Structures are given as C-alpha cells and as structure tokens.
Amino acid sequence: MKKNFLSGNEAIARGAYEAGLKVASAYPGTPSTEILEALTTYEGVYSEWAPNEKVALEVAIGASFAGVRAMASMKHVGLNVAADPLFTAAYTGVVGGLVIITADDPEMHSSQNAQDNRNYALASKIPMLEPSDAEECRRFTRLAFDLSEKFDTPVLVRTTTRVSHVKGIVYEEEPVKRESPSEIQKMPEKFVMLPVNARRRRVVLEERLKKIREFAEGFEENRIFWSDKKIGIITAGISYLHVRDALPEASVLKLGMVYPLPERLIRDFASQVERLYIVEELDPFLELQIKAMGIECTGKEIIPAYGELDAYKIRSAITGEKRSFFESVEIPPRPPAMCPGCPHRGVFYSLSKLKVFVSGDIGCYTLGALKPLSAMDTCVCMGASVSNAHGIEKALGDKARGRVVAVIGDSTFIHSGITPLIDIVYNKGTSTIIILDNRTTAMTGHQENPVTGKTAMGEDTLEIDLAELCRAIGVKRVTVVNPHDIDEVKRVLKEELSVDEPSVIISKAPCALLPEERRRKKPLYRVVYEKCTGCRVCLGLGCPAISWKSISEEEAKARGREKQKGVSIISEVLCAGCGECEIVCKYDAIVEVKE
Amino acid sequence: MSETKNILFSGVGGQGILLASEVTADALIEAGYDVKKSEVHGMAQRGGAVEAHLRYGERVYSPLIEPGSAHVQVSFELLEALRYLPYLNKDSKVIVNTQKIFPLSVATGIMSYPEGILDKLKDLGVSVYPVDAFQLAKELGEVRVVNMILVGMLSRFLPVKQEIFFDIIKDRVKRQFQDVNMEAFKRGQELVNL
Ligand code: SF4
Numbered sequence: 001m002k003k004n005f006l007s008g009n010e011a012i013a014r015g016a017y018e019a020g021l022k023v024a025s026a027y028p029g030t031p032s033t034e035i036l037e038a039l040t041t042y043e044g045v046y047s048e049w050a051p052n053e054k055v056a057l058e059v060a061i062g063a064s065f066a067g068v069r070a071m072a073s074m075k076h077v078g079l080n081v082a083a084d085p086l087f088t089a090a091y092t093g094v095v096g097g098l099v100i101i102t103a104d105d106p107e108m109h110s111s112q113n114a115q116d117n118r119n120y121a122l123a124s125k126i127p128m129l130e131p132s133d134a135e136e137c138r139r140f141t142r143l144a145f146d147l148s149e150k151f152d153t154p155v156l157v158r159t160t161t162r163v164s165h166v167k168g169i170v171y172e173e174e175p176v177k178r179e180s181p182s183e184i185q186k187m188p189e190k191f192v193m194l195p196v197n198a199r200r201r202r203v204v205l206e207e208r209l210k211k212i213r214e215f216a217e218g219f220e221e222n223r224i225f226w227s228d229k230k231i232g233i234i235t236a237g238i239s240y241l242h243v244r245d246a247l248p249e250a251s252v253l254k255l256g257m258v259y260p261l262p263e264r265l266i267r268d269f270a271s272q273v274e275r276l277y278i279v280e281e282l283d284p285f286l287e288l289q290i291k292a293m294g295i296e297c298t299g300k301e302i303i304p305a306y307g308e309l310d311a312y313k314i315r316s317a318i319t320g321e322k323r324s325f326f327e328s329v330e331i332p333p334r335p336p337a338m339c340p341g342c343p344h345r346g347v348f349y350s351l352s353k354l355k356v357f358v359s360g361d362i363g364c365y366t367l368g369a370l371k372p373l374s375a376m377d378t379c380v381c382m383g384a385s386v387s388n389a390h391g392i393e394k395a396l397g398d399k400a401r402g403r404v405v406a407v408i409g410d411s412t413f414i415h416s417g418i419t420p421l422i423d424i425v426y427n428k429g430t431s432t433i434i435i436l437d438n439r440t441t442a443m444t445g446h447q448e449n450p451v452t453g454k455t456a457m458g459e460d461t462l463e464i465d466l467a468e469l470c471r472a473i474g475v476k477r478v479t480v481v482n483p484h485d486i487d488e489v490k491r492v493l494k495e496e497l498s499v500d501e502p503s504v505i506i507s508k509a510p511c512a513l514l515p516e517e518r519r520r521k522k523p524l525y526r527v528v529y530e531k532c533t534g535c536r537v538c539l540g541l542g543c544p545a546i547s548w549k550s551i552s553e554e555e556a557k558a559r560g561r562e563k564q565k566g567v568s569i570i571s572e573v574l575c576a577g578c579g580e581c582e583i584v585c586k587y588d589a590i591v592e593v594k595e
Numbered sequence: 596m597s598e599t600k601n602i603l604f605s606g607v608g609g610q611g612i613l614l615a616s617e618v619t620a621d622a623l624i625e626a627g628y629d630v631k632k633s634e635v636h637g638m639a640q641r642g643g644a645v646e647a648h649l650r651y652g653e654r655v656y657s658p659l660i661e662p663g664s665a666h667v668q669v670s671f672e673l674l675e676a677l678r679y680l681p682y683l684n685k686d687s688k689v690i691v692n693t694q695k696i697f698p699l700s701v702a703t704g705i706m707s708y709p710e711g712i713l714d715k716l717k718d719l720g721v722s723v724y725p726v727d728a729f730q731l732a733k734e735l736g737e738v739r740v741v742n743m744i745l746v747g748m749l750s751r752f753l754p755v756k757q758e759i760f761f762d763i764i765k766d767r768v769k770r771q772f773q774d775v776n777m778e779a780f781k782r783g784q785e786l787v788n789l
C-alpha cells in the first residue's frame with residue numbers, strides 16, 4: 001500500500017475522498033481548517049467555505065438528502081453554531097452518508113474555550129468515532145460514512161489539536177465508486193420535522209441507538225490490548241497513545257467509538273483487571289457513563305480535567321512516579337504579534353488613543369488586546385463584538401454614548417455579525433461598528449470568504465460589498481477608510497462616535513501576508529538618527545520592525561539632548577512599508593527611504 | 596531500535612522550522628522508521644515562539660515528547676534554546692543557531708535580551724552545538740538555507756545516510772536551489788564532531 005506522511009486533517013480528507021465524498025462544506029477554524037483545504041485538491045469532491053458552521057452543516061444535510069455522501073467540518077466552538085441543525089439531523093437521519101467533523105482544542109492553543117464536544121454526541125444521540133492518529137483519521141472517516149448509511153444517522157468524528165495537527169504515516173486505499181443519484185426522492189415523513197413526524201422519528205432514534213449500541217460490542221475499532229492485568233485502562237483518541245507510552249505493561253481497552261459505549265465489552269474488561277482507570281482529556285465523559293453502569297473505576301480524581309495530557313502526566317497520576325526536570329528560567333516571553341504592515345494596527349492604535357471601550361471579536365486582530373496597543377476589552381465568540389456593544393449601550397444609556405466601539409473582521413462579520421447589526425438598527429441602537437476588512441480570513445491561514453471574490457476551489461465569484469450590505473440593513477452612515485492613514489482613522493472615529501445613530505466604519509486594506517501584498521513593491525522607512533528625540537511614540541504601534549536602541553550619556557550630550565535615553569530604529573528586513581510610523585512621529589524623524 | 600527517539604525543534608514563527616522538521620521526518624521514514632510530528636497552527640504562528648515535536652522509532656505512540664526526554668533540540672534562535680529546558684536532560688544535544696530575533700518586549704526596550712545563554716545551557720551539563728547559521732548562509736550566498744545548515748547538523752545524530760537527505764532535498768527544493776541546499780547541509784554536518 002502506498003504510504004504518505006499526512007496530518008490528521010489531511011488524512012480525514014483522504015478518508016472522505018476514498019469513501020466517495022461528493023459535497024463538503026466548512027468554515028475555517030483552528031484546528032480543523034486544513035480538512036477542507038485538502039479536500040479542494042481531490043477530483044470529484046465539491047468543496048466550499050460556508051459563511052458559518054450552521055450553514056456548512058445544513059448544506060451537507062441537503063446534499064445527504066439528495067443521496068450523495070456529504071461532510072461538514074469545523075472547530076469545537078463551530079459546532080455550537082451548528083448545533084441547531086445537528087440535533088434535528090439526528091431525527092431525520094440521512095440518505096447519502098453524512099459525517100460531521102469536530103476538532104477540539106483542549107489546550108486552547110488557538111481558541112477561546114476548551115469545551116469537550118463528546119458531550120454533543122450524547123446530547124444529540126449521534127454516534128461518535130474518535131481517531132487517535134493520522135492513519136486512524138483516514139480509516140475512521142471512511143468508516144463513518146459506511147456507518148452513517150448502515151444506521152441511517154449522521155456520524156460525528158471528533159479530533160483534538162494533537163490529532164488534527166500531528167503528522168504520521170497514512171496508507172492509501174482505492175476510493176469507492178458510487179453512482180450519482182439523478183434526482184431527490186420526496187420523503188416528507190423523514191425530511192419534514194413537523195411535530196407529528198418528529199414524534200415518530202424520536203422513536204426511530206431510540207431504536208437506532210439500541211442497534212448501534214449492539215454493533216459497538218463487536219466493532220473492530222473498540223479493541224483490547226491485553227497485557228498485565230494489574231492495571232486496566234479504558235481510553236480513546238489521543239489519550240490512548242499517551243497511555244501506551246506511559247504504561248506499556250498495562251492492559252488497555254481502546255474505544256474507537258466513544259458514543260454509544262459497548263457496555264458488555266467494558267464490563268468484561270473491567271472484570272478481568274485488578275484496578276480500572278479511565279484516562280481521557282477534559283470532561284469525565286467515558287468515566288461518568290462507565291460509573292453509571294455501576295463499574296468501579298478511577299478517573300478525574302487523579303487525571304487532570306483541563307489541558308492536554310502527555311505520557312508523563314498519566315504515569316505520574318497512576319503510579320505516583322515523580323521525576324525532577326530542569327527548571328524553566330525566566331526569559332522574555334514571545335507572544336504572537338500583529339505583523340509589520342498589518343492593516344489592523346492603525347485602527348487599534350487610534351482606538352488606544354481615544355479611551356473608548358472596545359468590544360472585540362475573533363481573529364488576528366484579537367492580538368489588539370495585547371500590549372502595547374491594549375485596545376480590546378472583550379472577546380467572547382464569533383460576532384459577539386457587535387451585540388455586546390449594543391448590550392453595553394442599552395445598559396448604560398447616555399453614559400455609553402460615544403464611548404463604545406465594536407471591532408470585527410470581514411469574515412467574522414459575515415459569519416455572525418450581520419444579525420446583531422440588524423438588531424442595532426431595529427432596536428434604535430447608536431453603536432459604532434468597525435469592520436476590519438483585510439480581504440481574507442487571515443488567522444486560520446488566509447482562506448477565501450464571501451468578500452474576497454474567490455471560492456475555496458479558486459474560482460472567481462461575486463464579491464459581497466460590505467458597505468452596500470450595511471446600507472441595505474438600514475445603516476445610513478457607512479464610511480470606508482484606509483487604516484494606514486492614522487490621522488484620517490482618528491478623525492472618522494471621532495465623528496462617528498459623536499453621532500446619535502448606528503454607524504459602520506469599514507477599514508479596508510489587504511492583510512500584509514497575502515501573496516499579492518508580499519509581491520507588491522513597497523516603500524521602506526527609516527529613522528533619521530539626528531532627528532529622533534527618543535519620545536517612544538512610534539514604539540506604541542507595536543510594530544515588530546521598530547526597535548529601541550539605548551544611547552550613552554555622552555552620545556545624548558553630543559546630540560544636545562541630555563535626557564535622551566535612546567533612539568528608535570527600523571529593521572529594513574522587517575519593515576513592510578505601511579507608513580504608519582511616519583504619521584505618528586511628531587518630529588519628522590521617520591522618512592521614506594528614496595532610492 | 597526499540598527506543599523511541601525525540602527531537603525538539605524550537606524557534607520563531609516564520610523561520611522555516613516547518614520545512615526543516617518536514618525534511619527530517621521524510622528522511623527518517625525513508626530510512627524505515629515510524630515517525631510522528633506534532634506542531635501547532637493558528638494564533639501561535641504570528642511571530643510567536645513555535646515548537647515542533649518529532650518522534651521516531653520502530654513504533655511511535657504518543658506524538659508529544661515527555662519532559663526530560665528530548666535527545667536533540669534544534670533551536671533556530673538563541674533565546675528559544677532556553678524556553679524548553681524541562682524537556683532536556685544531561686544527555687541532550689542542543690544545536691543552537693546563535694541568531695537573535697528580539698521579542699517585542701525586548702525590541703521596545705521594556706526587557707533585555709538575556710546574556711550568556713550558551714553558558715547557561717553548558718552549566719546544566721547538556722552538549723551544546725552553536726552555529727551562526729545566518730552568517731554562514733550569507734556566506735553561501737542564500738540566506739534561506741539556514742534551516743538546511745541546521746538539518747545538516749542534526750543529521751549527525753540520526754541513523755540516516757546523507758544520500759537519503761539529498762534525495763529529499765532534490766524532491767522538495769527547486770532545481771536552481773538544490774546545490775546550495777546540499778552545500779549548506781554538508782557544511783552543517785562538518786560543524787558537528789562526534
Ligand atoms: S516617534 Fe519619532 S522621535 Fe519619537 S522615538 Fe519614534 S522616531 Fe524617534
């Protein structure tokens with residue numbers, strides 16, 4: 001069999017392709033993004049970026065109803081957005097296989113919470129598979145489509161960051177050949193969830209679960225690795241791999257399907273080992289169900305309930321082993337920062353000078369909350385900036401007027417910002433909304449979105465005009481600004497904050513990392529050493545290209561400014577030529593380098 | 596070859612760690628090993644500290660290196676060589692590119708860049724292999740071969756023949772850059788005397 005070195009995400013795409021996937025829809029979100037990106041490279045698969053996860057899942061449900069195999073992929077919090085169709089899709093069941101990928105992020109490498117989406121399987125009564133490495137990602141995804149059709153149910157596949165983004169050896173199998181249906185069959189009793197139908201499907205749902213439970217008992221991916229029977233461990237997903245390293249001598253029941261559980265298999269395993277441990281990241285999901293079976297076991301009493309696990313954490317929890325390691329030393333932290341030339345910087349710099357409360361959102365621009373800009377005061381979930389601002393304004397009334405601004409990215413606005421803007425217009429709010437339109441979905445790695453004029457598969461398409469969209473909703477004041485023109489940004493901001501009606505400012509300039517932007521010939525700026533007074537104003541931009549260089553007392557004296565402690569310098573390698581520092585320097589000490 | 600070996604890559608987002616770890620992984624697979632490589636995407640990539648874990652052996656389970664068990668660390672930046680000390684032990688080999696990239700707090704003069712980083716590592720008893728890879732790459736006429744110099748150094752600790760690496764370089768690198776990359780690899784190899 002041909003071997004490839006793939007990430008879990010790439011392997012999921014491979015598995016779906018091999019299963020004959022026809023329609024895939026997703027919204028980018030770490031750690032799930034690369035699944036759809038990889039799918040765009042497979043012949044015969046239609047893949048698209050949806051405006052949000054709810055839409056993505058509904059598209060997949062439609063495709064399944066039409067009889068083809070369909071998939072929606074998203075990060076853990078994305079499934080919250082898609083929860084509405086998820087629960088009802090459990091009732092309707094499928095025609096073509098329907099698989100939903102949820103990629104969780106227990107360590108919050110790139111997320112605002114660490115919810116455990118296995119709970120969705122239980123709550124929606126949808127079976128869930130959990131692969132532990134890339135090869136299993138391929139195999140399990142392929143399997144998930146078969147199970148979906150066999151049991152007439154959507155199937156959830158759950159990964160975590162260390163499954164999605166870990167590369168491993170993945171084998172290739174031939175894709176299955178599937179006939180394309182020529183038309184969609186009407187099946188109202190299955191597709192139309194009026195109460196009368198839904199009540200019948202509710203019964204079907206319960207019978208189906210019973211069948212899957214029975215199936216799980218003999219499911220080949222629920223496996224026992226027998227070894228010494230003093231310690232028995234029940235585990236799944238990434239935790240399984242850590243367990244094998246942590247306790248090679250223990251017997252292990254590895255669950256490939258984490259919902260529903262094979263009760264007889266678990267009982268049988270439990271009865272043969274002396275001490276039973278349940279090892280899982282985040283919630284005691286398996287543990288609670290196993291305890292509910294009346295089986296004695298140890299889990300969250302000793303296994304951490306948050307963060308990622310590793311082999312050492314598991315071994316020391318179970319065996320009590322304590323080792324000492326080199327201690328970490330205090331060194332300057334290196335948090336991520338907005339890139340040189342980032343179009344968000346000008347907006348956050350202006351906001352930081354205005355002393356307003358900034359209701360923030362999710363994207364690269366969330367970095368605006370960090371020093372030195374420190375210009376974001378909330379960040380809850382996709383789209384919440386707009387509605388939070390409205391809530392703050394309604395709570396404080398006149399006192400909030402002119403003092404609250406919402407900041408949201410272009411893709412985030414399309415995802416969940418439009419409806420709250422309608423709320424503001426409808427309910428007579430007066431908030432000021434800044435849409436940071438950087439022509440891409442940057443944080444997740446520059447995906448196309450409805451404002452970029454290109455589809456996921458690289459085709460040209462209509463570009464949604466954000467200004468027209470806001471006007472159509474009823475916002476009368478819509479201004480487009482160039483964020484690099486900081487003086488103009490400040491002026492517009494002050495003006496829009498002062499008016500007594502909703503207003504939208506569209507800050508429009510491309511992300512500095514877009515290939516076109518990188519190729520564009522840009523000016524270079526430098527600090528004129530003699531002119532720099534060392535006032536540090538330019539450093540307030542937080543541009544990685546600008547740094548501080550101390551000068552000696554003699555040097556300061558020689559300059560005729562005894563108190564001067566240093567000067568700013570600009571790295572010619574890093575400067576992206578946005579010109580913002582030139583604008584903020586009051587001493588004309590920053591100039592464009594002329595060739 | 597029963598024991599699983601651990602290589603930790605560290606550096607700053609945008610330094611080419613991904614490519615270096617990828618080439619290493621390919622070479623190990625070609626040499627017949629099972630390999631797992633773990634990295635983190637998303638927010639962490641915007642100029643922040645990045646790390647990648649690479650494990651190889653007959654059968655690799657966990658993709659994460661346990662504390663105290665990195666066999667080799669390859670740090671693409673000087674300061675980043677100090678950030679992951681709990682992963683090291685006295686037998687660890689640490690390859691350090693002595694190039695400095697200032698974190699924002701240092702660049703803006705709020706904090707200072709620590710002194711004596713190599714000595715600190717040596718004091719712990721680990722073997723340190725420093726190189727000014729940026730300077731060396733400049734001498735070779737192509738600053739983008741920094742990562743190949745480091746991979747060349749790393750290769751001295753790996754059970755993989757040079758030809759395998761060269762095949763992979765030929766596979767992954769555009770024709771006009773193949774020679775300079777192989778040259779960089781060789782220069783790296785020469786820097787490590789075992
Ligand atoms: S703003 Fe101008 S004068 Fe002030 S530190 Fe920067 S370059 Fe020097």
Ligand code: SF4
Nearest residue numbers: 543575576578579581
């Ligand atoms: S012009 Fe100034 S602010 Fe813009 S990237 Fe260059 S140094 Fe940074």
